[in-house]
């Protein structure tokens with residue numbers, strides 16, 4: 001989008017230097033701190049092509065570029081600093097934004113396919129607050145890739161396999177539980193969790209119980225009907241809860257093939273590993289000796305099969321990856337999983353490479369840091385502080401609980417600030433704002449950082465928050481509603497009338513969103529788009545506030561033609577902001 005504005009400059013510079021314009025188009029950067037300009041053109045590469053020193057080229061380009069209408073150029077060492085006339089920016093940009101959503105679109109990924117493995121929780125457990133991270137980073141990336149032209153497959157690789165289920169079945173049988181009891185429980189996942197705690201305790205104290213659990217695990221692996229039936233019941237109960245939370249978050253998946261799906265499909269992979277001479281026995285277990293085969297960065301072998309013959313997480317991931325490649329022929333495959341699992345991904349990615357998989361270099365572990373919650377009542381003798389996923393009384397916070405509290409708090413604020421909005425509308429907006437606050441807090445920073453969560457901060461309308469962005473959107477919607485009344489017969493609006501610095505700042509923030517989206521995709525950082533949206537919202541706020549003391553600076557000024565031009569910018573900004581928020585997983589209400 002920025003290229004719409006810079007195209008004439010790129011052409012003039014390219015002609016002078018003697019390179020294709022496309023080579024200039026990718027060079028623009030933000031001006032160095034302390035320089036009042038809109039853009040900077042670093043001259044290093046171009047100077048090389050021209051056989052000049054960079055500062056000399058920058059100086060030589062000043063008259064060339066300043067000759068263009070609406071551009072002022074100043075040399076600053078090896079940089080050419082550019083200041084644009086608002087009108088020039090508006091006429092270049094706005095005609096391409098009759099649908100403002102185009103500002104957050106790109107064709108960079110056209111024809112390419114990506115698989116996004118995200119959320120992927122373990123069943124028979126609750127979604128804890130920390131699950132917000134994989135779920136919403138993955139969801140945002142899936143949206144961003146799609147907006148950048150990629151064909152996206154969203155995968156929930158459920159953790160529905162492992163010895164925990166043998167244990168649960170043993171506990172279920174031991175206590176003679178029934179499906180009716182499970183269904184009657186106020187919370188089925190809590191019912192299963194409690195059962196798991198009881199049986200684990202019993203197994204610790206009684207070897208007989210442990211033996212039963214092992215037998216049920218084996219029965220499950222062997223496809224025993226009763227074991228499979230119970231496992232299915234546990235799975236269904238978990239999925240019921242997961243789906244309610246995904247619905248609240250607006251998250252969907254294209255594939256739910258979990259670990260269990262691959263349980264009996266690993267034979268060919270094991271055969272292939274053996275045939276290629278990659279397997280080794282190690283204390284009864286079967287491993288790939290990575291330190292020898294893949295390099296000294298690996299300190300230990302990768303486990304492929306346990307001593308008792310059971311298969312492992314890494315083996316299931318490899319098998320699932322083969323299946324995904326066969327089905328989707330992906331160009332890239334993302335695994336949105338916490339940084340604590342880095343070694344797991346390094347190991348099986350290395351095994352994929354040893355196997356000569358054509359997709360081995362297309363796999364990306366998209367890691368992230370932990371969630372810290374503000375703990376204001378840590379208990380006696382302790383100071384309030386940040387705690388990992390826990391709050392009051394050291395209890396693990398569930399995702400559902402955090403969302404519900406955020407929604408309640410948003411509803412309270414709305415009842416105070418905007419009592420006109422009531423009933424179902426208030427509930428709907430409170431849901432969007434409460435959930436949006438939690439989600440944006442998770443996405444705004446670089447994903448490898450730990451996230452600090454405090455309700456007051458996440459919901460703060462003045463901070464860099466979801467509600468702040470949603471409010472900017474609602475403010476634009478309100479202007480659009482009032483416009484129809486104020487100027488019912490206004491025309492389409494001529495961008496050439498947009499002549500203020502504030503308007504230019506909004507236009508430039510809009511023009512930069514596309515690069516922010518592309519960066520989000522290239523680096524798998526939704527935070528790049530979040531930053532772009534915050535810049536847009538700040539520009540919008542400054543623009544709208546500039547009308548506070550000056551009626552004629554307002555969008556709804558007395559001159560209907562000027563008002564119509566400004567409304568065009570309002571609409572483009574509102575559509576771009578709303579779409580940007582949607583990509584991040586937030587709903588932008590029309591009023592708040």
Ligand code: ARG
Pocket residue numbers: 117119120121122157158159317335337
């Ligand atoms: N179920 C795993 C867990 O909760 C995460 C799975 C991530 N995805 C994957 N393909 N390994 O830790």
